[in-house]
Amino acid sequence: MPSHDVMPDMDLFQPLQIEDALALADRLGDSAWVLGGGQDTYGWLKDRAKTAEAMIDLNGIESLRGVRETADGIEIGALTTLTDLADNALIKERYGLLSSAASRVASPQIRNAGTLGGNVSQDVRCWYYRRGLDCYRAGGNLCYADTPEGMNREHAIFGASRCVAVNPSDTGPALVALEASMVINSVDGQRIVQAEDYFVGPANDIENTTALRTGEILTSVRIPNTWANATFYFEKVADRNVWDFALVSMAVAMKMNGATIADSRFVAGAVECKPRRLNDVENAVRGKSRDETTAASIGTLASNGARVLAHNQYKVPMIDNLVKRAIVAG
Amino acid sequence: MNPKVTRRRFIKGVIFSATAATAGAGIYIANAASSRSAGAVERLVSLTVNGRTRRVDVRPQETLAHTLRYRLNLTGTKLACNRGECGACTVMLDNIANYSCSLLTHQIKGREITTVEGLRLEDGTLHPVQQAFIEELAPQCGFCTPGQVVSAAALLIANPNPTREEARQGLSGNLCRCGAYDHYLNGVMRAAELIS
DSSP states (O other): OOOOSSOOOOEEEOOSSHHHHHHHHHHHGGGEEEESSOTTHHHHHHTTSSOOSEEEEGGGOGGGSSEEEETTEEEEETTOBHHHHHHOHHHHHHOHHHHHHHHTSSOHHHHHHOBHHHHHHOOOOOHHHHTTOOOGGGTSSOOSSSSTTOOOTTSOSSSOBSBOOOOOOSHHHHHHHTTOEEEEEETTEEEEEEHHHHBOOTTTOSSOSBSOOTTOEEEEEEEOGGGTTOEEEEEEEOSSSSSOOOSEEEEEEEEEETTEEEEEEEEEESSSSSOEEOHHHHHHHTTOBSSHHHHHHHTTTTTTTOOOOSSOTTHHHHHHHHHHHHHHOO | OOTTSOHHHHHHHHHHHHHHHHHHHHHHHHHHHHHHOTTOOOSEEEEEETTEEEEEEOOTTOBHHHIIIIISOOTTSOOSSSSSSSOTTEEEETTEEEEGGGSBGGGGTTSEEEOGGGSSOTTSOOOHHHHHHHHTTOOSSOTTHHHHHHHHHHHHHHOSSOOHHHHHHHTTTOOOTTOOHHHHHHHHHHHHHHHO
């Protein structure tokens, strides 16, 4: 695979107002690449695995940064860096789940540049696809990962449809657990999409990981008060503590009623091409206490229906055990 | 060989002449590009690097690491993986550690860039991190050292008195293939003492 030290020749637009950015995104359409922190972008471009004629750099748009309190929770600008997210006092206090998830992304330097918008909108990490092969996701008609010789240790155990890649986002599962909604703008106006619907699997759309369409820009993420100050649990299992994407991650929010779980959201990451809500687990733990008995009673609810590939069977006990750890963690 | 022409100076000379050649080619391409799309960025930018303002002709898609090494001749910043996966290219932007291979130069206009060359004082006194790394024999082969020095310096600005675990986290974005991590950590802890 040729590796290039320099970026390919392309134009760069640096709008200062969101209106200008939207107009550019509309005018340039598919020929432009909307650029946030760029931490997912530059690899694609340097490898010449994906190209664009121009980049629309959003970093000059100050209104896209920062965390604001709203009547019903908080609103986070899509360009807020993961470091700012992890260190933000308000988020730490009320939505510690998101701080924990943000603090586990990649490395300190990547968190200093990488943004929330980018983390939830990043592409999958399947190396066959990243290498620029003509797989299903790239518009071709085969999958290189799901073959007898395929390297698929990091791939999906749920929701595969031709493509078996997983969504690598760490903040995605946390946002789904917190019932966040995504604010998407275009020249045609604004639409709000629930975090759960923002991420899409290959059965619905094999070429995109999100509901974001050409010409649209994710401008902010809203988190309602629903799960503020709830009991949280986040764990990311990865080969290395730094840089690596999750093998399986678990984002959990629980509302306690005394010693019992009144309501909860269990969301697993890196097992499917979108954060996976574990509804069966949520139903099973309702009204139960956080102890070994409850954990044991969950059994394999989280992994039921999993379809493993040649090298990712370990994700089945891993997702079950993460649920149990979340229940008993104290 | 003239004793004054050290190996390092010779290599720098070669790089510099290569840069001149690329810059010429770059202007040609950029002219073609600017006729293509109105409203794209102005190529001539002012960068504040190590306290000095430098006017540089930067291509729109150029990374900061490329600009530093091949236009400003600041080769202390290493380019190794060029993918944000090793940390050798770490520089500070407004005192915060960043991978210069994974930022566009045009994105950091108006921000203060500090490279490893800018850490020592005017009189040549080494930065406490550099001094401590020498005293603790922190580097082994030395290739990742500029990145480790900058990351450690940025950490000590944000947190002048880190615990060993905090230092470990602070330097976790820098790979060392020799595996001299504990020696680097010893260096950071000593640097914290030197500063206080």
